Amino acid sequence: MPSPVESPPPPPPLPSVSVLMVSYYSATLARRALDHLAAQDWRDFEVVLVENGTGGADWARAEADRRAFPITVLTPRRNLGFAAGNNLAARHARGRWLALLNPDAFPDPDWLSALMAAAARHPAGTAFGSVQLDAADPTRLDGVGDCWCPAGLAWRGGHRMPADRAPDEDRGVFGPCAAAALWARADFDALGGFEARYFCYMEDVDLALRHRLRGGRCVTVAAARVRHVGSGTTARHSAFAIEHDRRNALWTVVRTTPAAWLWPLLPAVLLVTLVMLARAARHGALGPAWRGVRAGLAGLGGPGGAWAQRRAIQATRTVPVRSLARAMTWNPLQVLRRAPKSWPADAP
Template structure:
């Protein structure tokens, strides 16, 4: 049996009618050389039945493994050269997969690709155009809430949002997949960060489009979302930020966290945010070995990484994107995998 070009992985947990809608959009794709795997995290609402009706591969996890572990489980069963992560509340345009594969052919040096996400409730608004990482340890979706006409052209992003992202399978496996300790939220930024440190590159594609509800299942300001999103960004920063950037900026990050805590209490999410800070900083000791391994394998200097981060607090508050102009002329390695950054960016800082 010929292997498909890609495997679309969908993690489902009590998604209601969203999963059926997502699968229906996949059925209408103009290019179809992909397989679809749905990993169900022991849903209680019967939504997994949509996968059976659609005739796709259904993996019943037997427990709620979380987004990270469930995707890793699905990736082990995948046969495609590319792994395409798609949320059940993300609804791809008919030519979405076609545009992803065109992007992979156009930018063969890239290991990951992001989709242009439009707000499912208001397609005239951008839901995300590439994940951005602020130096204070705050990731966000670029251009979130901006008018759709402001959607940027193809560009190099810090990381692709896993609501609708594609990774080269060999690179995903080499990075060890998603960090399962995160459970849910932020694991895509962590993976993209590790890809960056390994010398890989990500491209945000403007014409590979999906409509995305955004926390449609968990709720954008639910206790679950606030807690996991903020705990995990603390872990992501600690694991991945080189010491030359992490330690000098620690006082500013803590000050920012206290400001965010005050704001959280003003909007009714204070207790969840406080728990996130407690468990985020309290859990750093358990991440020392992961941090040590990541930094030891790092191929990008602290200076080169600093150029990929956003430093302006105004840009962060405006949710301004940070796509960099593409250098499509860079060729592939003889191995066929992505070409990392130029030689001067590959040397580690002392």
Template structure:
């Protein structure tokens, strides 16, 4: 860790955690954007996931007091975030990808939203494409009826400051969550390693009755998959295929499984056999086989997850989208904010 940190300092309001791995091309710009924030009551923790580029230390120097946490190995995004969350001291945990560049008022907008909605524990950002800010990278995450999650509005024109509203789950690229709640729910599932771990966490929020609020005024420009070779890389396809199935098995209420599981398998087959996806059919099938092979630990996680559930199967079904056009068009699904089951802090 950096020597500038002192336990005697008062805890900050926010703890921003960035997981660094092969992110030398983007991390410096990301930290510079944090250094320019209008809201200053935060600490920065950069988790070095044994990156061969060793980019965390030089990048941290751009923000006085930033801490570098050496993971010692590549723990994946999930393990890196959990390591940072345990070392964090803020009331709020803020996750930011190393290839996401927040606008100067990003943290201020998230904090302001938390004050407007004191019973909400989870917030997500409006993400635009770093290459073209007129195009959306996502308005929170959506869960479709076949248990195929996607970023709402991905590659659609950015509508600007649309009204706030509830989405299925926060996107881990730029989110804020009550740290105590995050830790109480077990953090991100480290079995996932990378991809869909944020959707899994968001699903668990749904199961315990905690809504996620989209804050359109909190904006980040996101490159996406910059350290993993892009969304069509073998790494991304393998982990995405495997982890989507695990999200379904782990979180879907029993009453919904007979409906959701066949829809998932059908959608999986249709998407995998599309002409543009056929070159990756072998790695897709390998990811699905890995999902089946790893069901033992996931089923154990399911028992723990379902034991915490407070939302009914009907409530979970209503939080998803059942319109096939939403999935095919990656349309954003933003609903009026429902009351949280959590008491005001």
């Protein structure tokens, strides 16, 4: 009598959340972040970890073997950068929600549960940010949501303010800092993820702007807290950071600014560029800042340049410019102070 054919085991259930982490020789920090994920009271998650450092993924595989939660380790064999690294992780993710977590961001035990509860409370929101505390000095804020001035400046709202200034209830904000954010998978995919050409810096601002052009909303979740080192992979004021910041700021202005604003804002964009160059010169960093501006200008033309991308991006806009304007920072004093900007979480 022939032996019965055994049925293959059923596939593992899909997690509700995929935590995306991109490392570049960040093993020490990433292990600490994984320790904090192991302490989460929301257990229905997986981790998709990209190690951008060539030949440096043995530590990640060891972590995957010893952790109680599933970890998929991806090794692209070259440094894709933060933007394309997260896009790669998202393509291998199985969850309906994507939680972006930097290796140098250490979440409280209820971080994921607070984000998921907020997603249920605010169904119109499909992007959620965290209250980020300075890991070196938790009495200070690292940020409570990204802010954007259409003249070409972005910052983490509330950076270095006292932690007791953090919101005690969920608040609408311009966009989530990608160090610790939750995105609906459907929206992240529909937007095409981060712009890979950015490599790193400003990619989360660009994504938030494209999200808003389509009518998307973002909420900072008061109960979702992380401690963030900040620039744990690249030094905050390094030549690399300055060059990429200036280049990507210019691309973001060109790609995402509605036509009704773009031409009137050009003098302000030029002024901001000159001020940032002067500031860089005072700190001995004129060279990388100028290289960033030149690279930004060089990347405007051509089939894959910012101008060509602009046409496709602007064609997706579904909201009036006045709705976009409300989410941005226009007051020069608020820009100078790097002040946070927020509003009731469910306001349009």
